[in-house]
Amino acid sequence: MTELSQLAREVGRRRTFAIISHPDAGKTTLTEKLLLYGGAIHVAGQVSARRRQRQVTSDWMALERERGISITSTVLQFPYGGCVLNLLDTPGHQDFGEDTYRTLLAADSAVMLIDAAKGVEPQTKKLFAICRERKIPLFTFMNKLDRPSRNPLELLDELEHVLGLGVYPMNWPLGNGEYFRGVYDRRSHRLHLFERSAHGTTRAGVDVTDATDGALSDLVDAHSAAEFRESLDLLEGAGAAFDAGAVLGGEVTPVFFGSAVTNFGVQLFLDDFVRMAPPPSVQPLRDGGFVQADDERFSGFVFKIQANMDPRHRDRVAFVRLCSGRFERDLVVRNARTGAAVRLSRAMRLFADARESLETAYAGDVVGFVNPGSFAIGDTLYEGAPLEFSPIPAFAPEHFASIRNVDAASYKAFAKGVEQLREEGAVQVFEPWRGGAYEPILGVVGELQLEVAKYRLESEYGVRTTLSRRPYALAMRVLGDESAASLLHLPSNALLVRDSQTRGVALFESAWALQLAREWNPSVEFAPFAAEIVP
Numbered sequence: 001m002t003e004l005s006q007l008a009r010e011v012g013r014r015r016t017f018a019i020i021s022h023p024d025a026g027k028t029t030l031t032e033k034l035l036l037y038g039g040a041i042h043v044a045g046q047v048s049a050r051r052r053q054r055q056v057t058s059d060w061m062a063l064e065r066e067r068g069i070s071i072t073s074t075v076l077q078f079p080y081g082g083c084v085l086n087l088l089d090t091p092g093h094q095d096f097g098e099d100t101y102r103t104l105l106a107a108d109s110a111v112m113l114i115d116a117a118k119g120v121e122p123q124t125k126k127l128f129a130i131c132r133e134r135k136i137p138l139f140t141f142m143n144k145l146d147r148p149s150r151n152p153l154e155l156l157d158e159l160e161h162v163l164g165l166g167v168y169p170m171n172w173p174l175g176n177g178e179y180f181r182g183v184y185d186r187r188s189h190r191l192h193l194f195e196r197s198a199h200g201t202t203r204a205g206v207d208v209t210d211a212t213d214g215a216l217s218d219l220v221d222a223h224s225a226a227e228f229r230e231s232l233d234l235l236e237g238a239g240a241a242f243d244a245g246a247v248l249g250g251e252v253t254p255v256f257f258g259s260a261v262t263n264f265g266v267q268l269f270l271d272d273f274v275r276m277a278p279p280p281s282v283q284p285l286r287d288g289g290f291v292q293a294d295d296e297r298f299s300g301f302v303f304k305i306q307a308n309m310d311p312r313h314r315d316r317v318a319f320v321r322l323c324s325g326r327f328e329r330d331l332v333v334r335n336a337r338t339g340a341a342v343r344l345s346r347a348m349r350l351f352a353d354a355r356e357s358l359e360t361a362y363a364g365d366v367v368g369f370v371n372p373g374s375f376a377i378g379d380t381l382y383e384g385a386p387l388e389f390s391p392i393p394a395f396a397p398e399h400f401a402s403i404r405n406v407d408a409a410s411y412k413a414f415a416k417g418v419e420q421l422r423e424e425g426a427v428q429v430f431e432p433w434r435g436g437a438y439e440p441i442l443g444v445v446g447e448l449q450l451e452v453a454k455y456r457l458e459s460e461y462g463v464r465t466t467l468s469r470r471p472y473a474l475a476m477r478v479l480g481d482e483s484a485a486s487l488l489h490l491p492s493n494a495l496l497v498r499d500s501q502t503r504g505v506a507l508f509e510s511a512w513a514l515q516l517a518r519e520w521n522p523s524v525e526f527a528p529f530a531a532e533i534v535p
């Protein structure tokens with residue numbers, strides 16, 4: 001076998017994906033079950049056990065412990081069905097933030113996990129919007145069918161109407177809650193029976209029978225059987241054939257029903273997921289071109305920097321999504337931003353909070369490099385002819401606070417710390433349009449990031465600060481030149497600021513205030529916030 005074909009084979013079996021969901025939909029549970037089926041853990045409960053353990057052992061980030069949440073996040077790799085799955089963890093609960101969004105830029109597909117009792121919830125919508133923008137394929141898992149759930153047709157209707165996403169149910173639930181009996185696989189025409197006793201830690205055994213009338217009436221009462229058949233008839237009657245192209249284009253989502261906590265439907269899901277989810281293919285370049293994943297030359301981009309990831313290793317880790325070629329330890333690459341050559345010597349793979357050093361990785365994989373300050377978010381690393389990937393967007397902030405340095409003597413460290421947090425993509429930094437003393441306004445996607453920034457300024461830069469929350473919720477770019485911005489007439493509860501590239505941005509408390517500003521300034525364009533991270 002030639003070198004190149006081995007590379008193409010390795011890349012072809014990568015599936016790099018993230019799970020998008022609203023808190024409590026069951027992401028941790030599903031992650032555990034995926035690992036269980038992948039043979040990466042033997043007893044479900046390890047991921048959450050590690051999470052708890054870390055909360056006990058981690059002494060650096062009191063914040064993390066106090067709040068009982070996990071701020072750090074992980075990349076999990078495990079085998080399944082001949083494929084290598086890379087599951088990128090999207091921070092969820094209070095630690096939701098830019099990192100959550102940026103992780104999606106490193107994924108080739110996403111699993112949309114929905115609580116079948118609740119349907120589409122706000123955080124799922126936000127994350128979906130990024131997947132939609134990138135046109136990445138989405139695979140939907142309707143979870144918690146073992147609990148009373150909403151009507152499956154209604155759930156599909158919601159995906160279509162709330163998200164504007166086409167749906168193709170791969171299987172169909174028979175009952176729910178107490179009366180949940182299993183799922184019917186539309187391709188094989190077989191009913192997979194649910195057993196409540198399979199709860200917990202082992203792989204669920206699955207019995208299969210034909211979904212014939214006789215079998216059905218043994219399983220459920222006449223009314224449920226009739227309802228089930230009616231829905232199936234409706235689905236088959238609606239007649240849309242499965243369209244693999246529409247799935248790959250992110251226009252249609254295959255939908256699977258199941259119950260992660262009881263392992264039910266997870267294997268059915270995984271079998272189809274590895275078959276349908278795309279391997280790494282092309283990555284767009286700033287100049288409009290593309291890099292092919294099976295190109296021999298190494299390339300990748302930094303999508304996340306994690307500072308002080310682990311109390312035992314006080315350092316920064318740059319997470320690189322490999323886009324082409326192969327990584328081998330000590331590979332020397334170039335950083336497109338700085339032009340500098342960098343030896344990639346300390347690479348690691350992460351499993352929950354454990355690190356192992358890593359020798360080889362392929363396009364699609366995510367590798368953490370211990371970063372002695374040489375990388376920033378959005379950096380392109382490459383081997384061979386120069387190239388640069390499309391920039392990573394900065395996401396519109398929704399929470400704001402002024403931050404003030406308390407001791408005049410630490411002014412320099414304060415300014416440096418704020419600047420470094422900005423470069424890292426941890427916060428966006430705005431300054432009042434009219435200048436004055438340096439009291440920047442921080443903007444973030446997730447509220448907790450404000451406190452994390454304050455905490456880090458103190459612990460890493462030795463700077464004491466005070467944070468004052470500002471009531472803005474909406475940042476809009478003010479288009480036009482310097483004078484257009486200066487002449488703006490804004491409602492008294494809005495504020496004109498400069499971003500880090502000195503462009504005008506108006507901060508509003510509500511859409512209503514923005515509407516007023518538009519009426520008062522008909523010749524000014526207020527555009528949706530869009531920016532790149534500029535190190």
Ligand code: G4P
Pocket residue numbers: 021022023024025026027028029030092143144145146147258259260261262
């Ligand atoms: P998250 O990471 O998305 O926030 O959700 P997580 O997996 O922590 O699950 C949230 C809760 O939902 C957990 O219950 C979990 O056991 C439950 N859950 C997940 N999947 C299913 C399912 O398929 N069926 C049912 N019935 N419950 C499910 P908890 O009571 O908050 O925690 P725990 O004490 O069970 O761990």
